[in-house]
Amino acid sequence: MKKIAIETLRAGQAFTQPVYIEGNNLLVPAGIAVRKKDIERLRAWGVQTVFTDGEAVSDAGAQKPAKAGAVKSSAEGGSGEPDAVKVSSHILTLPAVHENKSVYRAYTDLIDRLNTVFGQVSSGVSVEARSIDAIVGRLLQAVRESRVQVIGFILGGAVAGTELAKSSVNAAILATLIAIEMKMPNHRILHIATGALLHDVGMLKLPKEILNKQGGLTEVEAQRMKAHPLYAYKIVCKELLYSEDVGIVALQHHERWDGDGYPRRIAGEAIDISARIVSVADAFEAMVSEKSYRNSMIGYQAMKNLLSDNSRRFDPDVLKAFIRTMGIYPIGSIVLLNNGSIARVTEVHGEAPLRPLIRILIDDFGKAYEQDEGETVDLLSEKSIFIARAVDPKDYAGTT
Structure with a gap:
């Protein structure tokens, strides 16, 4: 394909073949005019060149952009880039969270129940494993019956004040999903979910001044922090009387594939598969959650890091x-789409991770939709629309 410098593009110009941004990301179809807004966005995104196999045609022979699936074209009178749009915060809030639907109440109930268990462990009160088993059972049911919603709560939930319990429930949800995707047998999925739920219980044995410290840890503090998998293993196997299949998750979830982890510096397949699964789930959950020492990442940035x-x-x-x-x-x-709309990702295609299903929240006219009223667009079939970038909801939410 030929490279075309952005500086040479003119508003109203069209080409005999489609014009692309970085491979298969379509800018405009053949014969469709490039808009001034398109060029401005490319510059804002730092894109310096586009690609096409076609030849430039006269501006007079170009067509105006038409509707692309369910998303309105801003060439038809849109209000422009919605980056400046500030909307009522509930527009960006998951409907189940805003309306406190039963599936969200079930999710928050898991966190509350686990927080109670952690409080008992921290206080030295005897805990019966069956109370944890009940939480695991409810979690597995929620994942199987309401998969999309519970995944959404990890990024879009609004639970505060129970950080350890929330991160543990989220890690257990993610680990369960990975285990299901890897076609693990049901008894292994049960062990993985239980181990993930309890993998950080050893944190309860650490001083709060270490857990909540905003600056860097001293060498002594770091060594104490690195002991939490050992504490967790002891609690899981000796106090709660779970099997080694569950305890190994707590013991090994900070081991690394290259052998540079802790506490035993084992590597590769010497690390139990359950712990390897929880390690990925725990890392993602940690990145998208607020911590005392840093702000949370958006999900896309966390995936890039992984x-x-x-x-x-x-x-x-x-x-x-x-x-x-x-x-x-x-x-x-x-996410921000190439036509200027703002949308929420509602489902993914495993074979095409860059082309999810989305629901429009703010269209390219600047119109903000109430909960679930925006159009749903499958980017796998709507080839003319693509995600320009992920955005932080805090950049768009207003104060009402």
């Missing part, structure tokens, strides 16, 4: 299964 691992920290096969499950733009992500 993809750049290059077999250092994570089992490549587990990572591939996670990407098939979550996509590059995880369910619940807020």
